[in-house]
Structure formats: C-alpha cells, structure tokens
Amino acid sequence: MLQPLSKRFRYHFYGNRQTNTPGKPEWYLTQVLMWIGNSTTFMEEKIQPILDRAHATINARVELCRGLLTLVREKVAGDASRLLYDDALFCHLVEEVLQFEKELRSIHSYPPPLPGLLHLLLDDAVLQKWLTVEKKMALEKVDGMLSAEGAWISQYKDIRDMDELKSPDCAETFMTLLQVITDRYRPLPCPSAQLKFLELQKELVDDFRIRLTQVMKEESRCPLSPRYCAILNAVNYISTILTDWGDNVFFLQLQQAAVSLGDEAAVGGLGMMEMGRLASMETSLFEGLLALLDRLRGDMMGRLLDGIMRDITEKAKAYCQDRWFSHPSQHDLSAMTLSSSACPMMLCVRDSLLNLHQVLSLSLFQLAWQGLAERLDNFLYQEVVLSNHFSDGGAAQLQFDMTRNLFPLFGHYCKRPENFFKHVKEACIILCLNVGSAILLRNLIKESSSAEDTRDWTGRDDPSPQSALNELGVYYLAPCDVLILFNLRASWPGQ
Incomplete structure (x- = not known):
C-alpha cells in the first residue's frame, strides 16, 4: 500500500x-x-x-x-x-x-x-543554526520596533478598559515576539533544547532592557515627558509579563528540568541556596531579569518624583517663608481660606497628579502618588514646620491648608490620604493643641525622660507619654519630636 x-x-x-x-x-x-x-x-x-x-x-x-x-x-x-x-x-x-x-x-x-x-x-548543526537565526531575526525586529514612528504610543490609548498597563507599542510587540518564539520551541521533545531557547529569550529581554535604559538616559533631562513615562510603562509591562510567565505551567516544567539537568546557562550559576529556592519553586528562572527590571523601574520612578519635587519646591518657596508666627487668630477671621502663598504649590501638586494618572499605568501611578505623598510630607515637615515658629493662628492656618486643601488632592486616589502625611498631620495636631493640654503633655514628657534612669514609669498612676500621644491621634512622632514642636509654638504662658 x-x-x-x-x-x-x-x-x-x-x-x-x-x-x-x-x-x-x-x-x-x-x-x-x-x-x-x-x-x-x-x-x-x-x-x-x-x-x-x-x-x-x-x-x-x-x-x-x-x-x-x-x-x-x-x-x-x-x-x-x-x-x-x-x-x-x-x-x-x-x-x-x-x-x-x-x-x-x-x-x-x-x-x-x-x-x-x-x-x-x-540535530546539533540544525539546532544551533535555528538558535542563531532566531536571535538574528529577533534583534532586527527589535531595531524596527524602537525606531517605528508610534513606538512609544499605546495601541489601546483610546480604549480605556484595555489600557490599564498603558504599555507602548514597542513593548507589546517585543513581548509578542517572545511569545511567538515560545510557541515555536514549546513542542520540542527535548527539555535541554527548550532551555537553550529560554536562555535566548532571556538574552533578548536583557538586550531590550539595555536599549530602554539608553533611551531613558536621553530622556532623563525631562522625566515628565510622555516618552520617559512610556519607557517606564514599558519596563513595568515587561516585568509584569515575566512575573506571569514565572507561574506558567510550561516555564515551571522547564524550571524543574533545568534544576534536574543542572543546566548552568538556564539557572545562571546559582549557589546552593538559590538552587534550593529554584527547586522548591520559591523563585523563577526569570528572577535575575526581574531584579534588573525592578532596579531600572525604581531608578526611573525616583528620577520622575525628583523632577516633580523640584517643581513643587520652587513653587513652595513663598509658602515656606510665610510669617507663621504673626498670623491672626482664627477667631478673628470670618472664614478661613487657603493661604495665598500656598496656591502655586497646590496647583503644581494637582497638575502633577493629574498628569501622572493620565500617562502611567495603574500600578505605577499607585507607586507614584504614594511616593510623591511621602516626599511631600517630609519636605513640608522639614521646610515649613521645623523651619518656622507658629502663633495659634499660624498653626490653625497650616492645619487648614493641609487637611482641607492638600490632603483632599490625594483623596481622589485613596480613602484616607492623611495617613500618607504622618509627619505633617501629627505636627498640626501638636501645634494646634490648646495651651493647657500642651503644658500638661510637655511636662509629662519631660518628667518621663528624667525618670527613665531612676524608676520604672509603668509603675506610676500617670499615663505614659506614648499612650497620652496616642489618645491625641499621634502615633508616628516620638515624644522627643513632640518637644521640638512645642518649642516652635510662639505663644506660651510667661513668654
């Protein structure tokens, strides 16, 4: 037949x-x-x-x-x-x-x-030729991706539900290229051959990371530019996909094969502890790449926030130098309004948040606004609170500016934005404390510090300074910080 x-x-x-x-x-x-x-x-x-x-x-x-x-x-x-x-x-x-x-x-x-x-x-000759050609053609395609006109524009930018990652077209195309390579070598009946292709893919990812770093350095003079943010989205997108691949059944099987075969190229010459984590699935074959991508993402996020803080710091100069010690009492005002010197700073913060929300992926934006809140909290605490003296009216004005104007700008993205401004929030509580309570608290803290070496404070009937502070809503600042803030109050009995 x-x-x-x-x-x-x-x-x-x-x-x-x-x-x-x-x-x-x-x-x-x-x-x-x-x-x-x-x-x-x-x-x-x-x-x-x-x-x-x-x-x-x-x-x-x-x-x-x-x-x-x-x-x-x-x-x-x-x-x-x-x-x-x-x-x-x-x-x-x-x-x-x-x-x-x-x-x-x-x-x-x-x-x-x-x-x-x-x-x-x-066959050795055929397999080596396949790997060589695969790498050559992939690198040629990467050159084309990065030089394309719409390389840094998301192809889903007009489709809101599909644009959560906001990945630029070059990153999407690159990961599609890697997926196509995976689909080609996945059917091979030999794990050692599959691992050679996996190593090729890791080389391509590292090459792409280096290219992104080079483009980023060119754009780092203007970290708020759309292209810089697109590069940051690209790094985050690739990291997200590789993390998902680390949990994929096919790559988990390759991981076990790499460990059992002792494949040095695939496991990257790891020590005994790392090999043990790899064998127990505590880590993945992409761990090294993910660490490099995370480092790049952190560096880029830092540059981005530094750029925003430079703008905010410039706009906040007048606010930092306001005459806080001579503000009239809030009882003398018909209604409190935002400090005029704070307006440029508040507008800059608002515009920065809106811009970041528009250009960054959702996960990156979460990191960005929280990082901005942390930096802004430290800046205001150092340059406004600790660098000035406050009358009762000045303290009330600062609290109004923060709680009714700054914190709500971040309230669009979380339920309790004041929790991201621990220094400023708690400093306002201390500065606005009525004179009688302030004197009692100051005396309690001073007595506590002088009594620490002679007796156990817990044996006294008086509350500890920390519990007294907790009752006021102060959990982050230490008693010594509170004493410093008390010294910044411009009006004390006898002064």
Whole structure:
C-alpha cells in the first residue's frame, strides 16, 4: 500500500522536477498530510477490521502514517543540511516542519509517544543554526520596533478598559515576539533544547532592557515627558509579563528540568541556596531579569518624583517663608481660606497628579502618588514646620491648608490620604493643641525622660507619654519630636 505512494513522492520531490523546490517544503509536507487524510476512512473501515479479526495489535491508520513519515524524514533531513547557509529558506523549512507536526498530532491524532519530525530539528548543526537565526531575526525586529514612528504610543490609548498597563507599542510587540518564539520551541521533545531557547529569550529581554535604559538616559533631562513615562510603562509591562510567565505551567516544567539537568546557562550559576529556592519553586528562572527590571523601574520612578519635587519646591518657596508666627487668630477671621502663598504649590501638586494618572499605568501611578505623598510630607515637615515658629493662628492656618486643601488632592486616589502625611498631620495636631493640654503633655514628657534612669514609669498612676500621644491621634512622632514642636509654638504662658 505504501509502495505506490513512495514512488509518487520520490518522482515529484526528488531530482530536477519543478515540484522539488528548496523554498517550497510545504508542497511535499502538505501532500503527505493529504494522503493521510484521504486514506483515514479506508484504513479504519476496510483494513482495520481485517487486522482485528487476525488479533493483530496494529493500528492501520497509524502504520500508514509511520510509513509516510519515513519518506518525509529522509527528505527534511536532506533539505535541512543543504539550507544551513540560507537563513530565509532555513527559517521557512523550520516553520513548515512545526506546522506539519502540529497538524499531524492535532488533526490526524498521531500518538504522542511516536516520533514525528521534531527530532530532526534537534540535530546539533540544525539546532544551533535555528538558535542563531532566531536571535538574528529577533534583534532586527527589535531595531524596527524602537525606531517605528508610534513606538512609544499605546495601541489601546483610546480604549480605556484595555489600557490599564498603558504599555507602548514597542513593548507589546517585543513581548509578542517572545511569545511567538515560545510557541515555536514549546513542542520540542527535548527539555535541554527548550532551555537553550529560554536562555535566548532571556538574552533578548536583557538586550531590550539595555536599549530602554539608553533611551531613558536621553530622556532623563525631562522625566515628565510622555516618552520617559512610556519607557517606564514599558519596563513595568515587561516585568509584569515575566512575573506571569514565572507561574506558567510550561516555564515551571522547564524550571524543574533545568534544576534536574543542572543546566548552568538556564539557572545562571546559582549557589546552593538559590538552587534550593529554584527547586522548591520559591523563585523563577526569570528572577535575575526581574531584579534588573525592578532596579531600572525604581531608578526611573525616583528620577520622575525628583523632577516633580523640584517643581513643587520652587513653587513652595513663598509658602515656606510665610510669617507663621504673626498670623491672626482664627477667631478673628470670618472664614478661613487657603493661604495665598500656598496656591502655586497646590496647583503644581494637582497638575502633577493629574498628569501622572493620565500617562502611567495603574500600578505605577499607585507607586507614584504614594511616593510623591511621602516626599511631600517630609519636605513640608522639614521646610515649613521645623523651619518656622507658629502663633495659634499660624498653626490653625497650616492645619487648614493641609487637611482641607492638600490632603483632599490625594483623596481622589485613596480613602484616607492623611495617613500618607504622618509627619505633617501629627505636627498640626501638636501645634494646634490648646495651651493647657500642651503644658500638661510637655511636662509629662519631660518628667518621663528624667525618670527613665531612676524608676520604672509603668509603675506610676500617670499615663505614659506614648499612650497620652496616642489618645491625641499621634502615633508616628516620638515624644522627643513632640518637644521640638512645642518649642516652635510662639505663644506660651510667661513668654
């Protein structure tokens, strides 16, 4: 039954026939798949019953496939060796072999334990050529991605629900490229060969990270520019995808294979402890890359926040130098309003938050506004609170500016924004404390500090300074900080 098919195959796909074209392996591969498909019904309905009656443990359809595959293997092996020096034709042959294998297994149900064509791609020369060409073509595509006109624009920027990561087009295209490479080597029956491709992918990610770093340095003079933020989104997107890959079943299987094989390239020459964490799945094969990406993301976020704080600091100069010690009492005012010197600073903070919310991915924006709140809290505490003296009216004005104007700017993004301004919030509580309570608290703290060396404070009936502060809502500032703030009050009895 195979003999006439074998003759036809050799007639058409060997020698000087026009159908024997190195650039068209799909012609003979498709022909074999057609023969398999056209013969299936005949083999199952006519031949298989004969074998069953003879009690032969043979599957007629599978035996036909095995016979035809013998022809194809010989042809592919010969073509592959001849095409090692032609990148385009070699790549085409690999693609067609992979497609043939996929159809053979899925459509024609060829049993997985039986060899198909993929083992031909594991020949040392063929595999090395495949890896070399894969890397060469990937790097060429990366060059094109980064130089494209819309490289730093999100392709989903007009589709709100799909734009949570706000990844630029170059990053999306790059990760799609890596996914395509994965899809190509995933069917290979040899884990050590798959690990070689995984190592190639890691090299490509590191190369892309270096390219992003180079572009970032060019843009770092203006960290608020759309391109700088797009690079930051790209780094975050790649890190997010690699983290997901670390939990993917396929890559977890590769991880176990790398550990069992002791593959130095894949595991990166890790020590015993790191190898143990890798074996126990506490970490992933992408851990090294993720650490580098996290470092780049942290560096870029720091530059971004530094740039914003420079603008805010410039706008806040007048506010820092306000005459806080001479502000009139709030009882003398019909209604409190925002300090005029604070307006430029507040507008700058508001505009910065709106801009960050618009250009950064959701997870990055969370980091950005929280980082900005922390820096702003430290700045206001150092440059406004600790650098001035406050009358009762000045303290009340500062508290109004903070609680009714600054904190609500961050209230759009969390329920209790004041919790991100611990220094300023608690300083306002101390500065606005009525004179009687302030005197009692100051005396309690002073007595506590002088009594620490002579007796156990917990044995006294008086509350401890820390519990007294907690009752006022002060948890972050230490008693010594509170004493400093008391010294900044401009009006004390006897002064």
